Structures are given as structure tokens and as C-alpha cells.
Amino acid sequence: MxxxxxxxxxxxxxxxxxxxxxxxxxxxxxxxxxxxxxxxAGLAVAVVAAVLGSLIVPLVLILLTGVPTWSAMLWARRRHVDLTDVAGRARLGVRVSVWAVIGTGMLLALGAMCWTIVTGSGLVTPPDLDVVGPQADGIGNSFARGAVVGGMVGVVLAVAATFWPRRRRDDA
Known part of the structure; x- marks a missing residue:
């Protein structure tokens, strides 16, 4: 077909x-x-950022986690498909588990943000690491610089792999 x-x-x-x-x-x-x-992943990072006392980062991450779903719904609606109806036909266990994870993540992030608003500090105080600048020294500095360089190398390799020609395997 x-x-x-x-x-x-x-x-x-x-x-x-x-x-x-x-x-x-x-x-x-x-x-x-x-x-x-x-x-x-976006919700998990939002929870961690909220627990550490950030307000803007978790809010932006929560909003950004909706973008893939909103985009898919808009794209499908333009082709006359109701994704809400399609999702409603999924097994109950699948629907409950997905919404349990999403709902719990949002509630945890928003709850930690409320804590920060009321008390003026996060649930956990982040360690004071001096990781930027020429005077930075120690394991935090090495970790941060290694992560940035490793991320840059990873992005370059991923982009190169995208353009690398591949042979199609015939599934006979």
C-alpha cells in the first residue's frame, strides 16, 4: 500500500x-x-528549577511544554482531524498515566513556585558555585566548561550525521 x-x-x-x-x-x-x-523532560526541569527558587524558568518551561501539543492539534485541525477525539479513544490506562505525569509535574512546579513566592526562597538552596569568568576554579568550573564544549561537539556531530548519506536497507 x-x-x-x-x-x-x-x-x-x-x-x-x-x-x-x-x-x-x-x-x-x-x-x-x-x-x-x-x-x-521540560516538566522535570521546571520542577527542579522551581524547587531551587526560580520563578521565570519554570513558568517558561511549563508554557513551552504545551507548544508540541498545541502545534499538533492545530496541524490536525487544519486537516479536519480532532486530536482530542483521537486521544479519547486510547486505552484508559494510557490516558490516566500520561495525565498523571503531566498533572503531577505541573502541580509540583507550581507548588514550589508558590512556596518561593510566599517565603522568598526556594525549597532547596542551590550551592554557590563560581563557574564563569577567568577567576573561576574547581570542579564546578571544569564541569561547566566540559559540558559546554561537549555540547558543542555533540551538536556539530549531530548536524554532520544528518547530512551524511545513508543507504536504504531493503526489508525483503
């Missing part, structure tokens, strides 16, 4: 033959898993 859409429409491939339904389905499912992992 082949798709009735052009190959680039669903997966962004440049192959001359259409993308089959299996490939499209797996690409969509993988995107959904990645989106859910990104939402969970």
Missing part, C-alpha cells in the same frame, strides 16, 4: 517512490514518543 500524498508531505524524504503506510505510521508514532519525552 502506498500513500496518496507526495513523499515529502508525510516524512520529508526525497525518495522518488511514495512512502508506504507502515513507514508513515512508524514515523508518526516515533514523533509522538519523542514529543512526549520532550514534554516530560
Amino acid at each position: 502506498t500513500s496518496e500524498h507526495t513523499p515529502t508531505r508525510g516524512t520529508g524524504t526525497r525518495r522518488p517512490e511514495p512512502v508506504d503506510e507502515r513507514e508513515r505510521s512508524i514515523a508518526n508514532e516515533a514523533s509522538a514518543v519523542g514529543m512526549r519525552a520532550g514534554i516530560y
